[in-house]
Amino acid sequence: MSTTPQSYIAVEESKSAAKLISLARFSDYIELIKPRISTMALISVALGYTLASAHSWSIIPLIHAMFGIGCVAIGCNSLNQLLELKSDALMPRTANRPLPSGRMSLSEVLVFGIASALIGIFYLAITVNLLTAFLSMLTLVLYVVVYTPLKRYTSLCTTIGAIPGAMPPILGWTAAGGTLNTASFSIFAIMFFWQFPHFLAIAWLYRHQYHQAGLKMLPAADPIRGLIGWMCVIYATILIPISLLPQYVSLAGTLYTAVALVLGIGYLIFSIRFLCNESRKTARELIWFSLIYLPVLLLTLTWDRLQLFN
Numbered sequence: 248m249s250t251t252p253q254s255y256i257a258v259e260e261s262k263s264a265a266k267l268i269s270l271a272r273f274s275d276y277i278e279l280i281k282p283r284i285s286t287m288a289l290i291s292v293a294l295g296y297t298l299a300s301a302h303s304w305s306i307i308p309l310i311h312a313m314f315g316i317g318c319v320a321i322g323c324n325s326l327n328q329l330l331e332l333k334s335d336a337l338m339p340r341t342a343n344r345p346l347p348s349g350r351m352s353l354s355e356v357l358v359f360g361i362a363s364a365l366i367g368i369f370y371l372a373i374t375v376n377l378l379t380a381f382l383s384m385l386t387l388v389l390y391v392v393v394y395t396p397l398k399r400y401t402s403l404c405t406t407i408g409a410i411p412g413a414m415p416p417i418l419g420w421t422a423a424g425g426t427l428n429t430a431s432f433s434i435f436a437i438m439f440f441w442q443f444p445h446f447l448a449i450a451w452l453y454r455h456q457y458h459q460a461g462l463k464m465l466p467a468a469d470p471i472r473g474l475i476g477w478m479c480v481i482y483a484t485i486l487i488p489i490s491l492l493p494q495y496v497s498l499a500g501t502l503y504t505a506v507a508l509v510l511g512i513g514y515l516i517f518s519i520r521f522l523c524n525e526s527r528k529t530a531r532e533l534i535w536f537s538l539i540y541l542p543v544l545l546l547t548l549t550w551d552r553l554q555l556f557n
Contacts, residue, residue: 275345276345279324279325279328279344279345284320284324288320289313289317289320291415291438292312292313292316292415293313293419294546294548295417296308296420296423297549298416298419298430298434298498299422299425300423300425308422308423309422311371311375311422312379312419312422312423314367314370315370315375315379315383316371316418316419318363318364318367318370319368321363322360322361322362322363322364322365322367323391323411325359326357326364326391327395328345328346329346329353329356329357330396332346334462337460338460368380368383371422375422378421379421382417383418385414386414389411390408390411393407398462399461401463402464405464410439412439413435413438413439414435416438417435428496430493430497430498433489433493433495433496434548440489441537441540441541443479443482444479444518444537445533445534445538447475447478447482448475448479448521448531449530451475451525475525476518476521476523476525479522479533480515480522482518483514483515486511486514487512487515490507490510491507498548499548499552502551503547503552510543510544514536514537517529517532517533518533520532
């Protein structure tokens with residue numbers, strides 16, 4: 248029996264609909280894992296790995312580390328969105344995420360997040376080393392169990408959240424066999440203090456949405472004028488001497504120090520501009536410069552480190 252044109256069209260339409268559903272589902276999972284944040288974290292892991300293994304760099308251990316840490320990052324981001332479902336639903340910038348929009352279920356995200364995290368931790372323990380697996384687990388706990396719930400109770404959550412935020416290059420460092428010493432601490436300190444002007448500017452931009460969602464982030468909906476600007480200036484000022492530490496612990500040379508000094512002064516200038524004129528324009532400019540500062544600094548540090556072995 249021959250297929251009628253109508254039947255053929257119906258079958259093709261059904262196939263097209265199935266493809267669209269599959270693509271939408273895949274897109275939801277991509278959004279769930281926050282690919283931009285995860286990618287930046289993995290780049291930091293790779294740079295940390297290179298810094299620790301500049302004299303004996305090998306691709307296979309790095310691939311193992313990137314896969315395991317990537318799985319943990321996916322778990323962190325998924326479980327974070329699970330815990331922030333209610334607040335995400337109240338903010339325009341996050342209301343269309345897979346969970347608050349209803350495109351994914353709680354159980355689906357819970358299983359996906361836990362499975363990803365456990366796979367990553369066990370994979371690191373088996374293929375990399377126990378220290379990296381432990382630090383990855385610690386990062387997960389601090390981010391999901393401590394930082395995320397604290398956002399509803401105290402503005403100190405920003406300080407707590409800066410700890411797991413500074414961990415990616417350290418995970419790469421230990422994955423290469425590096426120990427937790429003054430050199431790794433200098434990298435951690437740079438990552439830690441860099442985050443404050445960056446995230447305070449973001450929080451200032453979305454302060455009314457955070458307040459509406461019941462999140463106790465700095466700044467409040469109507470902060471004291473100049474308060475956030477002064478905080479950005481203070482942290483940017485502290486970051487300048489902190490960013491110069493790698494040369495003093497024999498991690499880099501004079502090229503890195505010169506670049507770090509120029510970038511640090513630039514970060515401070517943009518923070519001062521925001522202090523003098525708190526506006527969406529100056530806040531976005533500060534965020535923009537912060538996103539230039541970090542990759543340029545880390546890439547220069549890595550390059551200078553490699554030159555020490557040539």
